[in-house]
Amino acid sequence: MTTTTYAPVDHPGTPVPAERRSWEIPWPGYAPVDITPPELRPAGLPASVADGWAQPYATPQDVPNWAERLRSALVPYALDADGWPLNPTGRTGRSGRNLGSWGENAAADPIVVAGTGDARRVLLIRRRDVQQWAVPGGMVDPGETAPAALVRELYEETGVDLTAVAPVILDQRYVDDWRATDHAWVATTAALYRLGDVVPATAGDDAADARWWPLRDLDQLARDLAPVGELYEAHRPLLGAALTACRVAGE
Incomplete structure (x- = not known):
């Protein structure tokens, strides 16, 4: 044996x-x-x-x-x-x-951005598992749709309810998740939610903290996060796609 x-x-x-x-x-x-x-x-x-x-x-x-x-x-x-x-x-x-x-383990990652230009902010959580700052999100439950999972995960991890806000689907892609193996991995639906201004956010579920951070460019965001837990690198491409969408829209 x-x-x-x-x-x-x-x-x-x-x-x-x-x-x-x-x-x-x-x-x-x-x-x-x-x-x-x-x-x-x-x-x-x-x-x-x-x-x-x-x-x-x-x-x-x-x-x-x-x-x-x-x-x-x-x-x-x-x-x-x-x-x-x-x-x-x-x-x-x-x-x-x-x-x-x-x-494939299907995930949903809502990227919430408030404001425009130099006043632009993004809502991030500090993950409990790796203690790094990431997009709030998680796995799609059995029988659940990706749009429903986006709203649910955002609310569970930040207390922000965007049920009434229509997102823009940015991408469906493989995620370079630290848990991946040859036989189990993560792929996500990433969606952008645009708000005129920040709203209160409170950490919950798998989040150790939830905060709004300036989002002028990704290098700047990584520098801001470095002293307090660093940026979760697997989410850098998702944040990059959101930033590009904002700039294309002139925001």
């Missing part, structure tokens, strides 16, 4: 040279590091399922609806010959899962 050896969830994984990242390139000796945490291994999985954040499948072979998942994916991906989902960006050096689902 083979015993799986697990590494900590923050393990960087097996080094993957750029020329071997693609799944199209054969790599017979590839041995990724399994970073599945105890709460997602067979013994701990039932409790995580009961808590409502994990799906009840110990391995990808247990998932009953891969055809449906592949059709609805925000970022297209494939399954290997054994039925395991393959990260659309290629090998990561890490296997297993540190997310609620195998394959």
Whole structure:
């Protein structure tokens, strides 16, 4: 009987040279590091399922609806010959899962911007898991639409209710999330909410803090955040897309 050896969830994984990242390139000796945490291994999985954040499948072979998942994916991906989902960006050096689902985990990231020009502000939260400043957001619940998740996550993490405000969908893209492995990753729907002025925000749910920050350019934002927790780099492209949309609109 083979015993799986697990590494900590923050393990960087097996080094993957750029020329071997693609799944199209054969790599017979590839041995990724399994970073599945105890709460997602067979013994701990039932409790995580009961808590409502994990799906009840110990391995990808247990998932009953891969055809449906592949059709609805925000970022297209494939399954290997054994039925395991393959990260659309290629090998990561890490296997297993540190997310609620195998394959794509759909997220929703509302980017709330108030004011224009030098008075422009963006609403960010300080994440409890990595203690960095990020866009408020989170996973889309089963049966939930991305627009509904945008409103819900924003309210849960900042107390700001923008149900009546129509957002602009900026992008649907892969997120360079720290939890990603070869077989589980995050893709998000990013949406821009424009407000005339800031509104009160209070940290809640997974947020340790919630504040409005000046948003003249991304380098300036990163400098402002550096002394108090730094910018969550995975969200830099999302913030860049929002800033570009504001500038194109002349705001």
